[in-house]
Amino acid sequence: MTHRAADRTRYDRATAQLEAPFAVVDLAAFDANAADLVRRAGGKPVRVASKSVRCRALLERVLALPGFAGVMSFTLAESVWLVRAGFRDVLLAYPSVDRAGFAELAADPELASAVTVLVDDPAQLELIDAARAGGSEEIRVCLELDTALRLLGGRVRVGARRSPVGTPERLAELARCVARRPGFRLVGLMAYEGHVAGVGDAVEGYPVVSRGIRLMQRAARRQLVELRAEAVRAVRAVVPDLEFVNGGGTGSVQHTAAEEAVTEIAAGSGLYLPRLFDHYSAFEGRPAALFALPVVRRPGVGVVTVLGGGYPASGPAGRDRLPEPYLPPGLRYDRREAAGEVQTPLLGSPADDLLIGDRVWFRHAKAGELCERFGVLHLVEGDRVVGSVPTYRGEGRTFL
The missing domain is CATH 2.40.37.20 (D-serine dehydratase-like domain)
Structure with a gap:
């Protein structure tokens, strides 16, 4: 058989x-996949991406395992709900315009200390301030750096369209904007390389395409090592006590973990191992x-x-x-x-x-x-x- x-x-x-x-989760496979993520992270903590799990019991299970620390959430409402349910250290990885959520965050010391929100534009700070509704709690802030691979002098761009902040200089200016603004504290930096972490490089039946993807990803990793290190230095010149630098994803854990500038890895899809993650040469998991x-x-x-x-x-x-x-x-x-x-x-x-x-x-x-x-x-x-x-x-x- x-x-x-x-x-x-x-x-x-x-x-x-x-x-x-109905749907099932095979716990032996789930735990084996979790252990593999920790192994590839090489001693750096793995922050679990909740959007890839969407089940409180399984988030609790994985966070109880050695090597995992913190949640990467996808909405402010989810972040608040998770903290109310007992989770701590929740990084909201996407900008929010949830005014009611920000009012709740600014009014509650427990929430404000447990949730970090993402900012990549001064206008988002304006919105948060306008939404405070009298709440005086300090808002923890993480900045996001655009990690797109740029070739031919920037005329060719490969990568997800996320943050508009693509240079260390612009990131440092945004850091100064946060530092000057009362009621906010800059604590982290995030740089997600989706074109490496989320694109399989061993597509069955397409050897030429797969080779092209591998060449692109090698170039992206080389560029990103320098970009991320420069960005961290630029931000630390403004805020020396930065708490974390987050990067990676299931498909790039071992590469991102090797960067000295990165302090923690984000991953989540590798726990369930859906079909899009069958096409990676660097690791294998269990459905x-x-x-x-x-x-x-x-x-x-x-x-x-x-x-x-x-x-x-x-x-x-x-x-x-x-x-x-x-x-x-x-x-x-x-x-x-x-x-x-x-x-x-x-x-x-x-x-x-x-x-x-x-x-x-x-x-x-x-x-x-x-x-x-x-x-x-x-x-x-x-x-x-x-x-x-x-x-x-x-x-x-x-x-x-």
């Missing part, structure tokens, strides 16, 4: 009493999060239809954003229908061995977005479900 066939057998056995559709859909029709030879399935991931529209029919191996989408709103036909010889009521197991293309579809994650150990925990959605928290 192959490894994947064995996994299918034990997942089916563990969940025999559950009615599909930990899956969902099961029931077979409801057998339209013909080599075809079954499952209930639901239209759960595309964010990003540029394409086949790689669809969930992967994972177990049994060998199933594929009908190109004319793909993953449907309420039903999904699947083609391939394994379909002939599936009966009405059997499960097909899928992997989502991205990590935490799976939890926007399911209210509960069933936790599997071996061939047993050992617990069931709510996702953010299951707790009535759909932040985005």
Whole structure:
């Protein structure tokens, strides 16, 4: 029996009493992936990205492991909720215009000491000040540096369009702006290299494209080592007691951790290991999060239809954003229908061995977005479900 066939057998056995559709997390795989992130971080703490987990119980599980420290959140409302639930050291990694949230933050010493907000424009400071509503607590601030690879004198740009601040000089000026402004304290710097951390360099069936990606990423890493070090020196000249410098992501943990200027690594997707993280040459993980859909029709030879399935991931529209029919191996989408709103036909010889009521197991293309579809994650150990925990959605928290 192959490894994947064995996994299918034990997942089916563990969940025999559950009615599909449902989602599971394999705890052995989750913990192994967590250990691998810590190993690759080389002694630097890993801040877990909550958007890639979206389940309080699993955030608590990973933060209880040695090597993990702090949360990287995605909205201010989520940050406040997590602190109210007992989490500490929450870095909001995206700018916010949540005026009510800022008023709450500025009025509560516990929140203000536990949450750090991201700023990359003086206008964001203006908005926070206007939203204080009399609250006098000092707001902890992190600046973000644009990490895009720039070639040919800046005429070619590769990287996510995030912060408008792309040079150490501009970052230092923004740091001075924060330092001069009463009610704010600059504590951190973030520089996320999405074009390295979030782009696989070993795309199956595309060797030329994969080689091009590897060449781009090597150039990006060389440029980023210098840029990040210069940026940290420039900001420390303004604020010597900077608490942290955050960088990285699941795909670049070991490279980012090797930079002296970086004090902590961000990662989250590597815990669940969704399908987009199959295409990296530097590491391998174990699929930990899956969902099961029931077979409801057998339209013909080599075809079954499952209930639901239209759960595309964010990003540029394409086949790689669809969930992967994972177990049994060998199933594929009908190109004319793909993953449907309420039903999904699947083609391939394994379909002939599936009966009405059997499960097909899928992997989502991205990590935490799976939890926007399911209210509960069933936790599997071996061939047993050992617990069931709510996702953010299951707790009535759909932040985005």
